[in-house]
Amino acid sequence: MFEKLAQSAKTVVEDARHEAARRGDRRLGTDHLLLALLHEEELAQAVGVDSATAADAANQLDRDALTAIGLDLGAFSPTAHAAASKRVPLTAGAKATLQHTLVNAAAEKARTVTSRHILLALLDRREPDSAAALLTALDVDRAAVRESLAVPL
């Protein structure tokens, strides 16, 4: 699957792997793909959210979920990064997204599969998918983003 990705798309997957490890997650999920994509300025502009804002929103979703089950973290905020894991396999959702990415790019008759194609595939995810939950929390207008990505960057 990875051989068909252009360098920019491969960078996104590598970046997502780091995001996953840094956040203390055992697998690379669609939320990590989204955070990695938002490191690219053009894509962050299309979505209207930068990576730091999205990471804050993800942390807030965590805190809200913990509060909902009765755990209030108060002022606690972790200082260290989680240990970098050598192997961070993809979640089923992340695999499906990358497959969907290839299908979309083929339908577009694109010669190379880029990070833009990954973002388009992520926009199609439905909750409870983690990237979809994050896009909803960020109040992202998926149709508007799709429109601004319609013309290849």
Next chain:
Amino acid sequence: MESVNLGEQLRTASPATGLRAVGALHRLAEHVEATHVAQARRDGWSWEQIGDALGVTRQSVHLKYGKQGNNV
């Protein structure tokens, strides 16, 4: 705090929220672990002692945190 107990809250949270909370707890544990393994090493704890404290083997804790200059 309110009178609603934890058991009650656990039962009433939606699966999306409850499962998100489990993920959040795991992420939290990883961060707390990284902080305190680093501190234990600075305080002179052996990998065996850290592994025993975490309930894992010396090898697995060393594999995860050994020779990691970037880990603080």
